[in-house]
Amino acid sequence: MSEPSGTFADAPVGTRHPARRRSARRALVAVLGTLGLAAALATAATLPADASAPAPPSGWTQVFLDDFNGAAGSGVNTADWLYDTGTSYPGGAANWGTGEVESMTSSTSNVALDGNGNLLITPRRDASGHWTSGRIETTRTDFQPPAGGKLRVQARIQLPNVTGAAAKGYWPAFWMLGSPFRGNYWNWPGVGELDIMENVQGLNTDWATMHCGTSPGGPCNETTGIGGSTPCPGATCQAGFHTYAMEWDRSTSPEEIRFSVDGVTFHTVKANQVDATTWANATQHGYFVILNVAMGGGFPGAFGGGPDGGTEPGHSMAVDYVQVLRSSGGGGGGTTPPPTGNRDAYNPVQAESYDGQSGVNPEATTDSGGGQDIGSVANGDWALYKGVDFGSAGATQFYARVASGAGNGVSGLVEVRLDSRSNAPVGSFALANTGGWQSWRTVPANISRVTGTHDVYLTFTSGQPADFVNVNWFDFGH
Numbered sequence: 001m002s003e004p005s006g007t008f009a010d011a012p013v014g015t016r017h018p019a020r021r022r023s024a025r026r027a028l029v030a031v032l033g034t035l036g037l038a039a040a041l042a043t044a045a046t047l048p049a050d051a052s053a054p055a056p057p058s059g060w061t062q063v064f065l066d067d068f069n070g071a072a073g074s075g076v077n078t079a080d081w082l083y084d085t086g087t088s089y090p091g092g093a094a095n096w097g098t099g100e101v102e103s104m105t106s107s108t109s110n111v112a113l114d115g116n117g118n119l120l121i122t123p124r125r126d127a128s129g130h131w132t133s134g135r136i137e138t139t140r141t142d143f144q145p146p147a148g149g150k151l152r153v154q155a156r157i158q159l160p161n162v163t164g165a166a167a168k169g170y171w172p173a174f175w176m177l178g179s180p181f182r183g184n185y186w187n188w189p190g191v192g193e194l195d196i197m198e199n200v201q202g203l204n205t206d207w208a209t210m211h212c213g214t215s216p217g218g219p220c221n222e223t224t225g226i227g228g229s230t231p232c233p234g235a236t237c238q239a240g241f242h243t244y245a246m247e248w249d250r251s252t253s254p255e256e257i258r259f260s261v262d263g264v265t266f267h268t269v270k271a272n273q274v275d276a277t278t279w280a281n282a283t284q285h286g287y288f289v290i291l292n293v294a295m296g297g298g299f300p301g302a303f304g305g306g307p308d309g310g311t312e313p314g315h316s317m318a319v320d321y322v323q324v325l326r327s328s329g330g331g332g333g334g335t336t337p338p339p340t341g342n343r344d345a346y347n348p349v350q351a352e353s354y355d356g357q358s359g360v361n362p363e364a365t366t367d368s369g370g371g372q373d374i375g376s377v378a379n380g381d382w383a384l385y386k387g388v389d390f391g392s393a394g395a396t397q398f399y400a401r402v403a404s405g406a407g408n409g410v411s412g413l414v415e416v417r418l419d420s421r422s423n424a425p426v427g428s429f430a431l432a433n434t435g436g437w438q439s440w441r442t443v444p445a446n447i448s449r450v451t452g453t454h455d456v457y458l459t460f461t462s463g464q465p466a467d468f469v470n471v472n473w474f475d476f477g478h
Contacts, residue, residue, distance in 0.1 A: 001096070001098060001171075001175050001193075001195065001198065001290070001292065001294065049116060049117070049118060049158070049241060049320065051117075051320060052117075053065055053067055053156075053320075053323045054323075056325050059328075060150075060152070060325045060326065060327045061325065061326050062323065062324070063143070063325065063326050064080075064140065064143070064322070064323065064324035065321065065322070065323050066081075066119075066321060066322050067117060067320075067321045068113055068117055068118055068119040068319060068320070068321065069113075069117050070115070071113065071115055072112075072113060072114055072115025073108055073112050073113070073115070074108070074112065074113050075106065075108055075111060075112060076119065078139075079139065080138060080140075081136045081137065081138060081139065082136065082137050082138075082139055083105075083106035083111065083134075083136055084137060084292070085104050085105055085106055086103055086104060087102075087103050087104070089185040091185060092185035092186070093185070093186075095297070096294070096297075097188070098294065098298050099296065099297040099298050099301070100171065100294040100295060100296050100297035101131055101169075101295055101296040101297070101307070102131035102132055102133040102294060102295040102296070103131070103132050103133075104132070104133060104134060104135040105132050105134065106134075109122070109124060109132075110123070110124060110132055110133055111134035111136060114318070117321075118318045118319060119291070119318070119319040120319075121133065121136075121172070121291060121292065121293045121316060121317045121319070122134070122293070122314060122316040122317075123160075123295050123313055123314070123315070125311075125313040131295045131296075131307065131313070133292070133293045134293065135290065135292035135293075135294075136290070136291055137288050137289060137290040137291075138288045138289045138290075139288075140286075140288060141179035141182055141286050141287065141288040142179065142286035143176070143286050143288065143289065143324055144248070144283075144285065144286045144287060145248050145249070145250045145326065146328055148250055148251055148328070149250055149251060149327050149328045150248065150249045150250065150326065150327040151246075151247070151248040151324070151325070151327075152246070152323075152324070152325040153176065153196065153245065153246045153289060153322075153323075153324050153325075154243055154244065154245035154323050154325075155174050155197075155244055155245075155291070155319055155320075155321065155322045156241050156243045156244075156319070156320035157172075157174060157197065157241065157243075157244060157317060157318065157319050157320070158237075158238070158239075158241045158242075158318040158320075159172050159199050159202075159237045159238050160172060160202070160238065160293065160315035160316060160317050161239065161315055162202050162312055162315040163203075165311075166202070166311060167201050167202025167311070168201060168300070168304060168305070168306030168308055168311045169201070169295045169296045169300050169305070169306025169307030169308070169311050170199075170200065170201060170202060170293065170300070170306075170307075170311075170315070171199070171200050171294040171297055171300050172197075172198075172199050172293045172294075172317040173195065173197060173292055173293075173294070174196045174197040174244055174289075174290075174291055174322075175194060175196055175198070175289075175290050176193065176194040176195075176196065176246070176287040176288065176290065177191070177192070177193050177287060177288060177290065178191030178192035178193070178285055178286075178287055179191075179285045179286040179288060180285055182288065188211070188215070189211040189212055189213060189214070189215050189218075189220065189222050189223075189225070189282075190212065190213065190214065190278075190281050190282065191281065191282065191285070192210070192211065192212050192281070192282030192285075193209075193210070193211035193225070194209075194210055194211075194248075194287065195207065195210075195211070195225070195227070196208060196244050196245065196246045196259060197244035197261075198299065199237055200300045200302075200303050201303045201304060201306070203303070204236040204237050205229050205230070205232075206229060206230055206231075206237060206261050206266075207227060207229045208228055208229070208244075208246070208259030208266070208267045209225040209226065209227035209228075210225060210226045210227075210257060210269045210282075211223075211225040211226075212274060212278055212279070213278045213282075218278075219274040219275055219278045220274060220278065226269050226273065226274075227267070228259070228266055228267030229266075230261060230264075230266035230267075232261060232262075241318070241320060242262050243261070243262050243263070244261055245259070245260045245261075245263075246258070246259055247259075247260070252355065252356055254270045254271035254272040255270070255271040255283070256268055256270045256271065256356065257269045264361055264362075268356070268357075268358055271283075289322060289324070291319060291322070293316075295311075343385060343388045343389065344388075344389060345388050345389055345390045345391070345395055346395070346475060346478075348401075348475045349385055349388070349474055350372075350472075350473050351372075351373055351383065351458075351471040351472055352372040352373065352374055353385070354384055354385060355384045355385060355386045355455075356383070356384035357374075357381075357382065357384065358380075358381055358382050359376065359377065359378065359380065359382070360374040360375070360377050360381050360382075360383055361374065361376040362374055363470075365438065365470075365472055366438045367438065367440045367472050371472075373403075373472040374470065374471050375437065375470045376467055377460050377467060377468065377470065377471065378412075378460065378462060378465060378466060378468060379412060379461055379463070379464065379468075381459075381460045382421055382458060383458045383471075384455060384456070384457050385455070385456045385458075386455045387453055387455065388453065388455070388456045389452075390450045390452060390453070390476065391451065392451055393478055394449040394450055394451040394478070395447065395449070395477060395478060396446065396448075396449050396450075396477070397444055397445070397446065397476060397477035397478070398416050398429075398444070398445045398446075398447045398474065398476055398477075399444050399445075399474060399477060400414055400442070400443055400445075400471055400473070400474040401440055401442050401472040401473045401474070402431055402434070402440070402441065402442075402443055402469050402471055402472070403434050403436065403438055403439050403440045403469070403470045403472070404432060404433050404434045404437065404468055404469050404470065405433060405434075405435075405436045405439075406432060406466060406469075407433070407466060408433075409464070410432070410433075410462070410464045410466045410468050411432035411462065411464075412430070412431060412464075412468040412469060413428045413429070413430055413431075413461045413462070414429055414430075414431060414443075414445075414458065414460060414471070415427070415428040415459045415460070415461060416428065416445075416447060416456060416457070417456075417457040417459055418450065418454040418455065418456060419454055419455050420457075421457050421459060425459070426447045426448040426450060427445045427447030427448065428445060429443050429444070431443065431468065431469050432468075437470055438470075440472060444477075447476070450476070458471065
């Protein structure tokens with residue numbers, strides 16, 4: 001939800017929150033990866049509508065939770081939540097700064113518990129054609145990671161179960177604003193906005209975005225922001241509950257903010273994507289959490305507009321819980337937690353134990369020993385493994401356990417880079433189809449001699465956009 005000046009009404013379709021195209025196989029891999037994370041992250045699609053929030057993983061502390069337990073028809077706990085009402089903040093931009101057409105209320109017809117452990121935010125239209133809906137935000141504005149640690153903000157949500165023409169104008173969202181915005185209302189986007197989940201027009205798409213810098217334009221490409229999107233795995237976003245999450249990680253260098261659905265990261269924003277001042281202005285403070293369903297505005301306008309006479313009122317966004325976790329440093333929230341201390345370059349490093357990644361997805365593997373590999377790997381993707389110790393003797397060989405079901409004419413390079421993705425590779429090998437995505441082989445490559453301890457990047461380069469490799473593990477030799 002962009003705040004507060006200007007709208008997206010002039011944005012052509014697809015310019016807000018641009019999404020990278022992914023093959024049908026990538027969508028399947030995302031589902032498989034989700035299944036592998038179900039136990040740790042309480043994957044929403046397979047749980048009942050009133051599932052409890054997951055217990056914090058080892059190394060994490062819960063700092064906020066609302067399970068929305070209470071009597072049917074009751075309002076939210078006002079110790080935890082504020083109601084935003086009307087069509088703007090006091091003295092702020094009209095129509096919440098986005099051109100939406102509804103008036104927000106604190107009425108239980110728009111914002112209420114269902115008695116089964118869910119919050120319902122329901123847009124309604126009166127006999128005169130006027131829309132009302134609900135928007136709430138946490139009273140707390142101090143959600144941020146500690147120095148060297150992490151913050152995870154997640155909610156289990158079923159989006160309004162309406163699609164097609166009947167969904168025209170629907171804009172549900174789960175998002176955050178920087179604390180300096182409260183009481184000012186004119187310092188957006190410099191104070192930062194983190195859109196964990198946005199959806200429009202009943203599409204089976206989850207958009208995630210960071211807004212920052214200046215508007216229009218600026219280092220964060222406003223009013224579009226730095227965004228990515230993904231389809232919901234398994235059941236559509238409208239047909240089932242999914243867990244939407246943001247993990248803000250100050251234990252990495254550069255600092256990064258990752259967005260996921262059902263445990264699968266699909267979008268990452270790194271501090272080095274913008275200048276240091278822009279990043280500091282957007283992150284050196286706490287945030288508050290917002291839940292709302294808007295009707296109309298710039299984002300739906302980019303996908304057909306609305307609402308209109310064919311739009312059906314009364315379809316609720318159901319929120320099972322909102323949970324905020326903090327980690328004081330390292331661990332927690334990854335597919336396979338990275339090992340403590342340095343990694344041994346001469347023992348297999350499991351590919352799914354990355355410390356950071358872009359474009360890859362963990363999935364179950366049939367290779368010897370089972371476990372997971374990383375798949376959905378295509379041109380421009382990468383994975384980071386911190387603290388790999390090569391010792392004083394030095395490594396001159398690189399080995400990787402790989403498989404490929406790439407089509408005819410599709411191939412690419414598996415590259416090793418040290419300490420920065422912008423550094424030249426120290427070695428690489430080429431790979432084409434090996435007989436299938438689970439047909440594994442160990443491929444060697446010569447590398448320039450490496451000693452000491454380094455962060456290792458696996459980078460992937462291809463002349464084609466299609467997926468070309470899965471990786472199960474890698475190591476090095478003398």
